[in-house]
Amino acid sequence: MLQYLILELEMVFSWLNLLAKCGFSNITGIDYSPSAIQLSKSVTKKEGLCNIELKVEDFLNLSNKVSGFHICVDKGTFDAISLSPDNSLGKRKQYVKSLSRVLKRKGFFLITSCNWTKEELLNEFSEGFELYEELPTPKFSFGGRSGNSVAVLVLQKIQDFSLDQFS
Numbered sequence: 154m155l156q157y158l159i160l161e162l163e164m165v166f167s168w169l170n171l172l173a174k175c176g177f178s179n180i181t182g183i184d185y186s187p188s189a190i191q192l193s194k195s196v197t198k199k200e201g202l203c204n205i206e207l208k209v210e211d212f213l214n215l216s217n218k219v220s221g222f223h224i225c226v227d228k229g230t231f232d233a234i235s236l237s238p239d240n241s242l243g244k245r246k247q248y249v250k251s252l253s254r255v256l257k258r259k260g261f262f263l264i265t266s267c268n269w270t271k272e273e274l275l276n277e278f279s280e281g282f283e284l285y286e287e288l289p290t291p292k293f294s295f296g297g298r299s300g301n302s303v304a305v306l307v308l309q310k311i312q313d314f315s316l317d318q319f320s
């Protein structure tokens with residue numbers, strides 16, 4: 154049975170609710186904000202979604218209880234961590250390390266980012282992950298150039314994170 158880890162709470166309509174409504178089970182949602190977890194609990198309860206486990210967890214400092222997932226979904230959390238004014242690079246590296254720890258080998262990571270381009274994301278996750286698929290997103294043009302306002306990528310874990318990659 155597939156295990157899902159969701160890093161994108163705080164929204165009434167989210168991947169978390171969508172997967173649960175589509176009948177998927179073994180879904181775990183985490184956020185380091187107790188109020189985000191509380192809000193998600195009240196939304197999922199109101200919608201009668203009982204196949205979701207919600208936990209207060211800091212993704213950069215995870216407890217041992219969070220591991221063994223086949224799929225991890227993030228919308229906005231990597232972006233929020235990237236915008237940290239304090240040691241953004243170190244936190245991003247810790248994020249990749251945590252992601253590698255929670256995912257099984259060959260596991261998938263679905264990321265939606267409004268801050269990073271496809272190329273930048275591939276660079277951020279180059280240690281241990283490779284592109285599986287890019288999902289289509291709206292395009293816009295400005296000054297003769299075109300681009301996407303949001304990037305949605307599916308990455309696959311190809312190897313475990315090595316501590317050597319931090320040195």
Ligand SMILES: C[S@@+](CC[C@H](N)C(=O)[O-])C[C@H]1O[C@@H](n2cnc3c(N)ncnc32)[C@H](O)[C@@H]1O
Binds near residue numbers: 160211
């Ligand atoms: C920009 S919000 C995204 C919310 C929602 N998914 C959306 O798309 O609007 C970022 C979320 O990441 C959570 N977050 C930030 N850093 C985190 C961390 N280290 N561990 C767990 N959650 C974190 C915040 O509490 C917040 O709920």
